[in-house]
Amino acid sequence: MQLTNRRKVVSDKHQTLSERIYFPAVVKGMLITFSHLFKKRPTIMYPEEQREIAPVYRGRHVLKRDENGAERCTACGMCAVACPAEAITMESAERKRGEEGLYREEKYASTYEINMLRCIFCGLCEEACPKEAIFLTDRLVESEYERETFVYGKDKLVEKIDQRIDVTKRQTPEVIEFKKRPGLKHNSLFDKTQIDRHRKPH
Ligand code: SF4
Ligand code: SF4
Numbered sequence: 001m002q003l004t005n006r007r008k009v010v011s012d013k014h015q016t017l018s019e020r021i022y023f024p025a026v027v028k029g030m031l032i033t034f035s036h037l038f039k040k041r042p043t044i045m046y047p048e049e050q051r052e053i054a055p056v057y058r059g060r061h062v063l064k065r066d067e068n069g070a071e072r073c074t075a076c077g078m079c080a081v082a083c084p085a086e087a088i089t090m091e092s093a094e095r096k097r098g099e100e101g102l103y104r105e106e107k108y109a110s111t112y113e114i115n116m117l118r119c120i121f122c123g124l125c126e127e128a129c130p131k132e133a134i135f136l137t138d139r140l141v142e143s144e145y146e147r148e149t150f151v152y153g154k155d156k157l158v159e160k161i162d163q164r165i166d167v168t169k170r171q172t173p174e175v176i177e178f179k180k181r182p183g184l185k186h187n188s189l190f191d192k193t194q195i196d197r198h199r200k201p202h
Contacts (some may be wrong), residue, residue, distance in 0.1 A: 055169050057135040058121040061114055062165045063158045066104050071158060072133035073112065074105035082128035087118035105131070112157060116150040118140045126170070160199040 016025045042052050053059075064072050075092030093101045093110035102108075125134050145151055159165050168176075 003097045013088060030088050049091060051140060057138045058123050059139045060116065060137060060141045060152070061125070061157055062107075062135055062137050062167065063112065063154065064133055064165075064167065065159055065161065068101065069106040070101055071108055072131045074107050074133070075109040075112070076107075076130065077123035078128040079134055079144050081123040083119075084122060084124065085118045087115045089113050095199055109154070112154050114152050114157065117147060118150055132193055135165075135170055137165055137167065137170075165170060
């Protein structure tokens with residue numbers, strides 16, 4: 001009586017002479033190996049040679065400055081909350097008088113760190129940021145020997161004042177259109193005359 005329908009008939013076919021002496025199979029294998037000598041090599045000799053990347057590639061982060069060079073980040077923590085890898089930590093501080101050119105808002109990040117070993121480059125921090133302060137760039141995280149050096153602080157994250165990083169290709173037309181709305185205070189240019197006006201004694 002048949003108990004299951006999973007029974008398989010195993011082949012009992014006898015090997016041919018050429019299969020038994022193995023030689024044809026060895027020659028066939030050698031021909032395949034030999035044919036690869038004339039094919040295009042798929043190996044990329046990084047870092048001398050670099051692979052082309054997508055225009056919206058998500059690489060290492062940048063903390064942007066505004067048009068006047070002031071840091072945009074206001075240490076609101078939205079990026080850290082959005083981060084699924086818990087890679088972002090920061091401490092906030094209050095902007096002092098005379099620091100308006102350094103920090104755009106009254107509060108700023110005195111320390112800001114991203115652990116690049118934890119980061120999965122999902123881009124959620126960029127999406128969560130209400131100040132357009134953090135963006136992912138097309139730059140790669142450099143290889144290091146020590147784990148601690150993968151924790152990037154402000155020295156590595158904030159863009160250099162004379163080496164601005166173009167992030168416009170990471171912004172969709174809808175976002176660019178949204179930023180033009182006049183009610184968005186944080187998009188306006190840093191206007192020093194307004195601050196001077198506030199400082200005047202009444
Ligand atoms: S890219 Fe994703 S994982 Fe990396 S810091 Fe931003 S939110 Fe976290
Ligand atoms: S980068 Fe953006 S979301 Fe993160 S703390 Fe700064 S302002 Fe807030």
